[in-house]
Amino acid sequence: MIDTTDMLNVFQNHRGDAIVISGRASKHWVNISTYEKRDVPLGDPAMGGHASFAFGLALANPDKKIILFDSEGDVLMNMGVLTTIAEIAPPNFYHFLLDNEVYATTGGQPVPNAQNVAYDVIASGAGYPSSHAFDNLEDFTNNVEEILANPGPVMVALKVNPEIENEPIGRRRRWQTRTRDQVIEDLQGQLGLSTS
Amino acid sequence: MTQQQAELSPETVLAQIKANGVTHVVWLPDSETNWLYLLMKADPTIELIPVSREGAAFSTAAGLSVGGKKPIILIQNTGLMESGDSLRGWAIGMNIPVVLMVGYRGYTRHGVIQDTAATYTERFLNAFDVDYYLIENSEDAERITIAFKEAEKTRRPVAVLVGDEYHGFNSR
Numbered sequence: 001m002i003d004t005t006d007m008l009n010v011f012q013n014h015r016g017d018a019i020v021i022s023g024r025a026s027k028h029w030v031n032i033s034t035y036e037k038r039d040v041p042l043g044d045p046a047m048g049g050h051a052s053f054a055f056g057l058a059l060a061n062p063d064k065k066i067i068l069f070d071s072e073g074d075v076l077m078n079m080g081v082l083t084t085i086a087e088i089a090p091p092n093f094y095h096f097l098l099d100n101e102v103y104a105t106t107g108g109q110p111v112p113n114a115q116n117v118a119y120d121v122i123a124s125g126a127g128y129p130s131s132h133a134f135d136n137l138e139d140f141t142n143n144v145e146e147i148l149a150n151p152g153p154v155m156v157a158l159k160v161n162p163e164i165e166n167e168p169i170g171r172r173r174r175w176q177t178r179t180r181d182q183v184i185e186d187l188q189g190q191l192g193l194s195t196s
Numbered sequence: 197m198t199q200q201q202a203e204l205s206p207e208t209v210l211a212q213i214k215a216n217g218v219t220h221v222v223w224l225p226d227s228e229t230n231w232l233y234l235l236m237k238a239d240p241t242i243e244l245i246p247v248s249r250e251g252a253a254f255s256t257a258a259g260l261s262v263g264g265k266k267p268i269i270l271i272q273n274t275g276l277m278e279s280g281d282s283l284r285g286w287a288i289g290m291n292i293p294v295v296l297m298v299g300y301r302g303y304t305r306h307g308v309i310q311d312t313a314a315t316y317t318e319r320f321l322n323a324f325d326v327d328y329y330l331i332e333n334s335e336d337a338e339r340i341t342i343a344f345k346e347a348e349k350t351r352r353p354v355a356v357l358v359g360d361e362y363h364g365f366n367s368r
Contacts (some may be wrong), residue, residue: 044257049252049258052247056257056261059260060262061203080252084247184262
């Protein structure tokens with residue numbers, strides 16, 4: 001298993017000027033990223049949709065590298081999107097998946113068949129031209145630079161330690177540093193789009 | 197009204213879509229819109245994005261819209277109802293000005309609606325406070341532009357209910 005913060009610290013060294021949709025990694029990424037205006041921590045607009053959103057953003061901006069930190073729970077909820085991504089195959093789309101085998105934010109209940117699902121294999125079967133799986137930081141560290149140097153779409157499935165939350169939602173520490181509207185405004189500024 | 201006016205021409209619908217600057221059509225096939233699909237597929241100015249579950253259409257459209265493109269969502273009423281949480285979170289919650297063209301399966305102006313897909317369509321849209329416009333023939337097609345203008349003005353999704361299978365079945 002990989003510690004998510006350790007993984008993100010390694011990734012940060014290779015991020016460049018990519019747009020990062022931080023998804024389920026957001027609460028850690030906001031403390032690691034050095035390019036906030038290109039970060040897109042949306043919280044959780046509706047579970048299962050991050051991959052489609054990031055895919056749409058990649059289509060709209062083919063000259064920008066789009067990196068998503070998705071989760072296995074989200075992908076299980078919207079697995080068909082993998083076929084759409086594979087068909088259109090945006091080369092600027094990098095799909096990292098954090099697989100902690102549980103629904104961590106609801107108390108740590110296991111996802112279906114938690115320990116026996118190979119998301120890299122599922123992505124390959126859906127038609128992703130490239131997919132990888134890592135369950136230790138060393139292998140991830142040795143490969144991430146090359147993965148990001150090659151065209152996408154690519155799936156990078158990562159076995160990560162679960163960080164289970166049992167506190168009532170209203171009592172949890174807020175990690176957000178910007179409102180969702182501000183995140184979108186900052187992103188569109190980076191994309192050269194009018195935000196008026 | 198001529199027979200041609202009494203039917204909904206897919207060419208007229210496509211002209212409306214193009215006139216409103218649509219760049220991407222995020223869609224899942226349904227019987228009401230298949231002929232429109234065939235026309236769009238042949239049009240090089242529009243990119244078709246197929247999804248396998250209607251909820252993904254809303255998050256995909258959100259990404260396209262935030263990224264500077266102008267998507268339209270083309271789905272059936274059955275799939276719209278499946279998509280409630282995505283409509284809420286990715287379209288309404290993200291202030292996405294997107295038009296949904298929704299095949300109105302089961303709709304008829306004649307007699308009693310028998311298909312519960314039609315029974316609950318407008319109730320569903322009302323529950324989410326999504327405005328909608330019904331089009332049944334080519335004379336109604338300008339309502340598509342009205343929907344686009346309203347979506348832009350309100351920064352919200354607006355629906356166009358397609359109450360005809362491009363065959364004029366409601367005109368019989």
